[in-house]
Amino acid sequence: MESRPLRTTVIGSYPFPSWLEFASGRLDQFGPADRDELIDDAVTVAVQDQLAAGLDVVTDGEQTRLDFNLSFYGFLRGIEMESASPRLHGPPAHDQRGKHAITEDLVAPDGLGTVEDFERLKRIAGITLEGRSNSPTLKASVPGPFTLSGRLIPNAQYTDRYAITEALLPIVRKELEDLVAAGCTELTVDEPSMSCYAYKEDPARFVDIFNRTVEPVIGKCRLSTHLCFGNFKGHAVGYRRYAPMFPAFFDLKADEIHVEMASREYAELEIIGKIAKRADVAVGIIDVKSYFIEPEDFVARAVNECLKHAPADRLSFAPDCGLSQTARWASRQKLSNMVSGVGSVRAKL
Numbered sequence: 001m002e003s004r005p006l007r008t009t010v011i012g013s014y015p016f017p018s019w020l021e022f023a024s025g026r027l028d029q030f031g032p033a034d035r036d037e038l039i040d041d042a043v044t045v046a047v048q049d050q051l052a053a054g055l056d057v058v059t060d061g062e063q064t065r066l067d068f069n070l071s072f073y074g075f076l077r078g079i080e081m082e083s084a085s086p087r088l089h090g091p092p093a094h095d096q097r098g099k100h101a102i103t104e105d106l107v108a109p110d111g112l113g114t115v116e117d118f119e120r121l122k123r124i125a126g127i128t129l130e131g132r133s134n135s136p137t138l139k140a141s142v143p144g145p146f147t148l149s150g151r152l153i154p155n156a157q158y159t160d161r162y163a164i165t166e167a168l169l170p171i172v173r174k175e176l177e178d179l180v181a182a183g184c185t186e187l188t189v190d191e192p193s194m195s196c197y198a199y200k201e202d203p204a205r206f207v208d209i210f211n212r213t214v215e216p217v218i219g220k221c222r223l224s225t226h227l228c229f230g231n232f233k234g235h236a237v238g239y240r241r242y243a244p245m246f247p248a249f250f251d252l253k254a255d256e257i258h259v260e261m262a263s264r265e266y267a268e269l270e271i272i273g274k275i276a277k278r279a280d281v282a283v284g285i286i287d288v289k290s291y292f293i294e295p296e297d298f299v300a301r302a303v304n305e306c307l308k309h310a311p312a313d314r315l316s317f318a319p320d321c322g323l324s325q326t327a328r329w330a331s332r333q334k335l336s337n338m339v340s341g342v343g344s345v346r347a348k349l
Contacts, residue, residue, distance in 0.1 A: 005312035006303065006346045007056045008339045009282055011226050011258065012141035012188060013322030014046040014061030015331055039064055043124050049328070050136075051128065053335035054343070057137045057186060057316075060121040062324065064113065072148060075112045076171075078104040079152065092233035099151050102158055106167040112175045114142055115182050122183065137186045137222075140179050144191035144225075145169040146209055162205075169213055176217045186222045188258075189214055192321075195227035195245060196238025203248035211253045224256035224282065231321045234289045242268050250278050258282035260320040263289050266302070269309060276310035284320035286334045291326075293333050299341025312349055317342050 016024070020042045027035060046061025065071040073079060082098035118140045129135045145168035149161050158164045172189075179187055194206040214223055227245065230237030242259060249257070257275050261267075261284045272281045285302045286294055294302075299317075306315055317338060323331040 004056055005315070005349060006342050007282075007316040008054070008342050009057035009139070009316050009318045010050065010055060010059055010335070011318060011322045012059050012062050012139070012190070013065070013324035014049065014059070014063070015324055015326060015328040016063065017042055017045050017328065020063065040120070040124065043120055044128075047121070047125050047128060049332050050335065053332065054339040055136055055335065057139050058125065059139050059141065060117055060124075062117075062141065062322070064117055072112050072143060073100055073151065075108050075110065076106060077109065078102060078106045093235055094230065094232050094237045097151065097232065099153050101153050102155050102164070106152075106158070106164070106171070108171045108175075111178060112142065112171065114140055114175055115178045118179055118182055118184055138184070139186040139188060140184045141188040141190055141226075142172060142175055142179070144189045144194070144210060144213055145172045146206065147191050147193040148172065150193050165209060169209065173213050173216060176214060180217050180220050184221060186224070187217065188224045188226055189254075190226045192226065192228045192230055192238075195242075196229055198249075199239045199241065199244040203245050204251075207248050207251050211251070214253055218253050222255050223253070224258060224280075225252060225254045226258045226321075228258075228260040228284070228321045231288060231325050234325055236263075236289075240264055242271050246271065246274070250275070252279075254279055256280040256282050256316060258284065258316075258318060260284040262287040262294075262302070262320050266305065269305065272306060272315075273309035276314040280314050280316060281310055282316040282318045285317050286319035286338050288319050288321050288323055288326045288334075291330055293330060294337055294341070296337050296341040296344065299338050300344050303342055303345040307345070312346075 020038060023038055042063035043060045046063055047058055050058040080101045080103050082100050085096045085098045087096050121138055125138055145165045148168050149164040152164050154160050158167060191210060217223060229240045257279050272283060275281045283306050285299060
């Protein structure tokens with residue numbers, strides 16, 4: 001699908017406003033109308049910040065999600081939610097995120113909640129954008145089944161992670177179909193677990209899982225995937241190399257493939273040229289794990305380096321990952337500088 005050269009986009013998540021962080025730990029003190037207002041206000045803030053930055057693609061900031069992935073377990077039936085993290089103290093790391101036991105068939109009879117989120121985004125963005133001649137694209141993000149399987153414990157029925165993945169695959173596939181039916185024209189299927197584990201698993205098997213998941217929506221929206229190495233409280237979890245994924249991942253049925261580059265000092269940048277022969281590339285040029293605020297000229301230099309490997313009409317630019325783990329003041333300035341830096345290069349094309 002065609003897109004604007006050197007598009008500016010985001011992965012999905014955006015930091016919660018401080019008042020939402022405070023309220024989310026005290027939801028029992030709010031009525032349902034209060035909670036609806038909290039969410040509407042938070043999405044409005046996230047959209048406004050993205051519009052102020054001038055992005056070509058905006059999301060709802062995933063303001064209804066405690067995490068880009070973990071909150072979806074609340075929509076699944078057949079699991080017993082763990083009441084507390086296994087490790088509460090010491091340096092933050094991914095082992096502080098608990099796993100849940102499977103008790104019966106995995107189903108999601110009411111879906112995963114993303115359609116309701118997208119309808120809210122359309123409503124709130126529509127109010128803000130009314131009368132504008134060139135509105136940004138509204139994007140939705142859904143975790144893929146392999147990533148979603150990561151916090152569930154195998155049992156006699158689902159004997160390993162791949163069996164759990166296969167049970168979740170039709171649930172995610174149905175969610176994608178419902179989003180497209182709701183008018184979503186830009187859709188990301190996040191599979192960071194695939195990029196984290198490709199070095200020790202069969203990458204061709206990952207490609208097959210991804211392609212079967214997205215099969216019903218291919219050609220019906222701009223479909224992308226996000227390949228990063230994890231970001232929990234500013235920490236990666238995976239082996240941070242793209243080499244193990246390719247050439248297998250060239251066969252992903254996606255219009256755009258996002259790669260994390262800024263936090264890795266642009267290692268393996270040449271891979272974007274190879275991806276660009278098959279799909280658009282969204283290059284992560286903003287480090288969400290660092291509080292170094294990339295200046296506009298710094299961003300422009302990065303864009304020009306990317307143009308040595310891939311043509312402008314195949315390139316988009318984004319933060320390395322979602323911004324939920326980055327303070328809002330830094331996220332605002334990083335996005336603003338990213339858009340300005342990319343724009344300065346675009347103006348010279």
